[in-house]
Amino acid sequence: MKRVEQDEYTRYIRRKWLTLLALCALMLGTGLLSLSVGAASLPLSEILRVLTGGGAEISQTIILHVRLPRIATAMSVGIALAMAGCVMQNVLRNPLASASTLGISQGASFGAAVAIVYFQAGIQSGVVSGAAMMAANPYTVTLFAFVGGISTTILILLLSYRGGAVPATMILAGVAIGAMFTGATALVQYFADDVRVGSIVYWTFGNLGRPGWREIRILTMLNLAGFLYFMHNRWNYNAMESGSHTAKSLGVNVDLLILISMAVATLVSATAIAFVGTITFIGLIAPHIVRKFVGNDYRFLIPGSAFMGGAILLAADIASRTIQSPAVLPIGALTSFLGAPLFLYMIIRRGNLAK
Amino acid sequence: MIEVNRLSYAYDNKAGHEVLRDVSFDVKPGECVGILGNNGVGKSTLITCLCRIRTPKSGSVTMDGQDIYQMKRLDTARRIAYVAQKNEMSQTTVFDTVLLGRKPYMKLSVSREDMDICEQMIAQVGISEFALRYVSELSGGELQKVMLARALVQQPKLLLLDEPTSNLDPKNQYEMLTLVRNMAKESNISVLMVLHDVNLALRYCDRFLFLKSGTVYKYGDETIVTRETIADVYDIHATIAEVNGRKTLVVD
Numbered sequence: 001m002k003r004v005e006q007d008e009y010t011r012y013i014r015r016k017w018l019t020l021l022a023l024c025a026l027m028l029g030t031g032l033l034s035l036s037v038g039a040a041s042l043p044l045s046e047i048l049r050v051l052t053g054g055g056a057e058i059s060q061t062i063i064l065h066v067r068l069p070r071i072a073t074a075m076s077v078g079i080a081l082a083m084a085g086c087v088m089q090n091v092l093r094n095p096l097a098s099a100s101t102l103g104i105s106q107g108a109s110f111g112a113a114v115a116i117v118y119f120q121a122g123i124q125s126g127v128v129s130g131a132a133m134m135a136a137n138p139y140t141v142t143l144f145a146f147v148g149g150i151s152t153t154i155l156i157l158l159l160s161y162r163g164g165a166v167p168a169t170m171i172l173a174g175v176a177i178g179a180m181f182t183g184a185t186a187l188v189q190y191f192a193d194d195v196r197v198g199s200i201v202y203w204t205f206g207n208l209g210r211p212g213w214r215e216i217r218i219l220t221m222l223n224l225a226g227f228l229y230f231m232h233n234r235w236n237y238n239a240m241e242s243g244s245h246t247a248k249s250l251g252v253n254v255d256l257l258i259l260i261s262m263a264v265a266t267l268v269s270a271t272a273i274a275f276v277g278t279i280t281f282i283g284l285i286a287p288h289i290v291r292k293f294v295g296n297d298y299r300f301l302i303p304g305s306a307f308m309g310g311a312i313l314l315a316a317d318i319a320s321r322t323i324q325s326p327a328v329l330p331i332g333a334l335t336s337f338l339g340a341p342l343f344l345y346m347i348i349r350r351g352n353l354a355k
Numbered sequence: 356m357i358e359v360n361r362l363s364y365a366y367d368n369k370a371g372h373e374v375l376r377d378v379s380f381d382v383k384p385g386e387c388v389g390i391l392g393n394n395g396v397g398k399s400t401l402i403t404c405l406c407r408i409r410t411p412k413s414g415s416v417t418m419d420g421q422d423i424y425q426m427k428r429l430d431t432a433r434r435i436a437y438v439a440q441k442n443e444m445s446q447t448t449v450f451d452t453v454l455l456g457r458k459p460y461m462k463l464s465v466s467r468e469d470m471d472i473c474e475q476m477i478a479q480v481g482i483s484e485f486a487l488r489y490v491s492e493l494s495g496g497e498l499q500k501v502m503l504a505r506a507l508v509q510q511p512k513l514l515l516l517d518e519p520t521s522n523l524d525p526k527n528q529y530e531m532l533t534l535v536r537n538m539a540k541e542s543n544i545s546v547l548m549v550l551h552d553v554n555l556a557l558r559y560c561d562r563f564l565f566l567k568s569g570t571v572y573k574y575g576d577e578t579i580v581t582r583e584t585i586a587d588v589y590d591i592h593a594t595i596a597e598v599n600g601r602k603t604l605v606v607d
Contacts, residue, residue, distance in 0.1 A: 009487065012450075235461060236458075242455065250432050250456070251433075291446060295447055295448070295451075296447050297451055
């Protein structure tokens with residue numbers, strides 16, 4: 001039997017692996033660059049000295065206690081949002097699916113608003129960052145934001161349970177619930193005083209400096225568990241690309257796949273949002289960018305999106321720390337501000353993202 | 356041997372209207388059966404019930420004596436393959452799409468055997484020249500061949516085709532059905548296909564399942580394809596003539 005196609009295919013797969021390696025290098029390279037830029041500029045040699053246990057005390061403080069946790073946060077949050085967005089777009093058969101379009105971010109914002117206004121979680125005298133108030137009890141805010149985010153998906157799953165896991169119903173339910181939470185957050189703000197409103201707004205801006213190593217460990221473990229589950233189902237997601245009927249005929253339990261994938265993707269993304277605040281567009285655009293390089297093959301699209309998500313959020317963080325240095329611009333606002341035009345450009349270039 | 360016994364299906368809605376009612380028939384190994392009937396009579400619903408895309412309200416489907424609804428989903432997928440009427444065209448290569456047919460057999464990753472089977476099928480079906488192109492770039496005829504190859508690498512005993520010739524020009528229609536028939540005979544696969552063109556069915560099928568009002572109107576070899584059957588099923592007047600020694604439907 002001639003092996004020409006197989007050899008060509010093997011070379012084609014090898015190119016995809018190289019693309020993945022390049023994306024991983026891009027993320028790590030952006031991380032390294034991120035370590036060196038900021039209010040205090042540090043040369044690469046000093047960074048390497050600190051990372052290998054040496055360097056000046058001030059450099060150690062800046063890198064190990066300020067920048068490294070921030071970079072690890074950006075990386076894990078970017079990975080979480082992009083990976084979740086990638087899988088949501090597949091199982092819901094909709095190129096616009098992501099944590100922000102399904103109302104998970106809005107649910108998290110509402111949860112944070114409730115914690116800040118009704119559970120006194122957002123106020124602490126003397127802690128002022130720029131013009132906004134800091135959330136003084138991050139755990140209460142995080143917990144409420146997480147509950148808000150995850151309750152959106154629970155509501156979506158319950159609403160769509162009756163008619164089977166129909167993707168269009170889930171998307172529409174997500175949009176409706178997202179709008180409801182946005183309205184509810186506005187109402188909470190309307191009855192709150194200026195200081196609490198400031199705290200809510202500040203939370204929704206997003207802040208990568210909020211989590212410590214403990215939170216980063218939680219995020220990393222969840223990301224790892226989510227990644228393993230998603231990769232275990234990579235061929236099921238590939239089958240879904242041919243339509244749910246074909247997937248079912250190939251032995252995929254489509255309803256169960258949709259429900260569990262949505263639950264895992266929500267858990268991963270809602271946790272990330274709860275820790276850092278609202279960050280939009282990463283989950284939407286990262287998978288679309290990677291699709292241009294690896295197509296709709298989820299063996300490569302899932303890890304590729306994860307690396308791309310990490311790289312984008314790191315790059316956005318660099319921009320947020322350098323544009324108005326020493327001030328740090330709100331990361332959530334920046335990702336939306338830069339992400340939306342990029343998304344529009346992709347729509348204009350390709351005409352139809354669904355293809 | 357596939358035996359369908361008193362299969363009924365109703366949509367899960369308030370009306371609970373029965374789309375299929377007490378449908379019974381059998382298909383022998385290597386046999387090509389054409390499912391014929393008017394639009395909305397339940398032809399596609401029937402084949403989607405046979406590959407467990409839909410679950411029937413009652414009745415049974417057995418394959419060599421085993422009830423397919425009692426099997427694990429992956430076991431069903433190793434025995435029954437399905438090609439939909441409309442396929443979503445994704446940004447995936449032809450090779451990857453065919454490889455997807457090996458999903459029911461995959462363990463942790465793609466094996467050398469999976470690759471070999473796919474390569475062999477791609478050559479057999481005649482799609483080697485565009486094996487690394489995206490399926491979204493293919494023509495209707497090429498895409499149908501890819502989908503057939505994907506179904507055949509499942510190494511099924513029963514192949515279900517929902518209007519395999521819709522959207523194909525006459526040349527591609529004949530190519531496609533000749534391929535299906537040859538594969539069925541060579542590998543002893545039973546084929547059930549929904550067809551609208553009675554003449555194509557007469558040319559390529561061994562037996563004919565006429566559905567009317569959600570149930571079997573007639574089932575048998577070409578002797579049942581008569582002027583009366585066509586009038587009753589399609590509500591048209593036609594003559595069954597012999598052209599080049601082959602039964603042919605000519606509408607009056």
